[in-house]
Amino acid sequence: MTDSIDEAVRRLVDEREIVGLAVRYCLAVDARDYDALRDVFVADATACFAGRDEIGLEAIIGRCRDTLDPCDATQHLVSNHLVTLEGDTATAQCELQAQHVRRGGDGGSTFTLGGRYRDRVTRTPAGWRIAHRELEVVWIAGNPGVLGRPPGP
């Protein structure tokens, strides 16, 4: 191990917190607790979802709300976390599988999106936060009408 023990521990703790950001984002949107996103992103964060324009935090929250509120249930799974630390900033990416469900008289309907989040994250006095998030869509299946807003650009 080339790191000193102290340095190795600091890296492990940082990586754990950065992976935790991706998890807390999922919990926030799946619980429709959009205000909790303010503890995931920095105040001047930006995001590009699925090749659309870059938007700021209020628009990120609005986009999540518009897309997910019409669903009866959603589940965002993230895995394959890869974090590259560079001091007080880092890049982080993970794979996403998001399930969206609308229950209905006809047995309901689902829409599944497989994608990849690529984040730039930054250390703040309150902990690590996402400064920029990109969502690349890899595959979709099911009925996009389940969403309040289609996933495309």
Next chain:
Amino acid sequence: MTDSIDEAVRRLVDEREIVGLAVRYCLAVDARDYDALRDVFVADATACFAGRDEIGLEAIIGRCRDTLDPCDATQHLVSNHLVTLEGDTATAQCELQAQHVRRGGDGGSTFTLGGRYRDRVTRTPAGWRIAHRELEVVWIAGNPGVLGRPPGP
């Protein structure tokens, strides 16, 4: 980092073992090695699956057996682990995607369940163990008849 290095390492090791509990549960049930669940739960553990009554360890094992034995194959994926340590106890939650397969003359059939485990875990002389588990079902898809017992209450 507010923790001392030693304290940070102890937390990382604890979290790793607690995440390992969720993984070992999956391996046990997917291998139909129900006795291995005795090394995942404390002897007086309780669980609530999908809003049903609270049950003890023997009933947990019986419920897993009754539900999964009729399946030809199952795969329990867990991700989005979130652990909150409080000394010798902790809360742990993760997302679950469970696939259940029954092969058959007509090409077979699958039942998929997306949910969330919420666990209270406790440190024992033998390591961390689950003291209480709740399974919240978020979505289901496919044919519930694949299971020996339906997932509802």
Next chain:
Amino acid sequence: MTDSIDEAVRRLVDEREIVGLAVRYCLAVDARDYDALRDVFVADATACFAGRDEIGLEAIIGRCRDTLDPCDATQHLVSNHLVTLEGDTATAQCELQAQHVRRGGDGGSTFTLGGRYRDRVTRTPAGWRIAHRELEVVWIAGNPGVLGRPPGP
């Protein structure tokens, strides 16, 4: 904790790198960057995919290429990582859910494979590498014709 702090940190760092191997394999094949597999496996690595014959690294790369190149998109999710360290070698296993997509005039088609990787990994001067990989297929769904080569033996 029975380990000394230093030993515990070394184990955490080793486990993190070994889990990273499984993640980098997925990134390489999903990006069709097959040469990157040379930084995931040792040069004399072997693999058994889905009960087929044991093959060497060039054949592993060829098999990935033949299977995945016809797909328009793939996503390999790995989770449930379990690493058992034994000095400079380790066993590692994880669950896999691989999605394969071919887009087409008829709305396209998908093939999903659920399985389990069981790896023997080894420490090299360049870091941890996979020495032997086995893929056990647990379930499949969808249209195997999406692949360039069927997943069976």
